[in-house]
């Protein structure tokens with residue numbers, strides 16, 4: 001029997017300043033699924049994720065979430081949307097992932113401290129715990145942000161181009177972490193441009209081009225025909 005839906009989209013349209021960027025998407029992400037969201041530049045992939053996490057209200061249609069979005073949904077936006085000038089340490093950035101459990105002002109228990117140390121170790125940043133985040137390289141910052149996701153411990157994770165402009169080793173390490181979340185039964189949705197990685201590591205895919213072109217098992221989504229259609233619909237560069 002198919003797993004129950006975690007996120008259901010019913011004829012969802014989303015846009016910016018009255019202009020539609022994503023039109024009429026219907027379908028569901030099922031509990032425990034690992035899905036890559038792919039498509040040309042400007043296809044509406046980021047817009048769709050922002051709609052799901054509640055940063056953008058649908059212009060039309062409904063988005064239904066099975067879980068409490070404040071506790072069970074974690075979102076990692078594109079790196080360029082992050083303010084790195086805030087003077088906090090790697091440790092504090094990672095610890096912030098726990099605030100839904102701990103509360104903003106309550107005491108940070110020893111157990112949470114251990115969780116932070118464990119997460120830093122998992123991403124290879126134990127020696128960087130006291131560094132100010134503005135001094136990190138792109139790959140190190142992405143590792144720290146993944147550690148923060150570990151602390152968040154959400155049932156569903158949405159990540160927008162987490163491997164953009166980072167080196168191969170970091171990508172491989174973080175991909176392993178992502179695969180582990182999937183193995184733990186979490187629902188994972190990732191915007192990606194690397195088609196090879198999608199085919200090799202993601203069982204499901206959603207191909208966007210201002211609308212959902214195809215959604216389902218990756219090999220049935222990333223067909224030449226669908227990819228041509230997506231390119232045609234966006235009339236831009238593909239992947």
Ligand SMILES: Nc1ncnc2c1ncn2[C@@H]1O[C@H](COP(=O)(O)OP(=O)(O)OP(=O)(O)O)[C@@H](O)[C@H]1O
Pocket residue numbers: 016017021039040041042043044045046047048
């Ligand atoms: N904050 C914004 N304000 C106005 N328009 C926006 C905003 N963000 C995105 N758009 C527009 O919405 C459309 C979809 O953009 P979106 O960023 O969702 O695409 P994408 O598939 O994630 O693209 P990319 O692969 O280039 O990151 C584009 O036409 C874009 O210009």
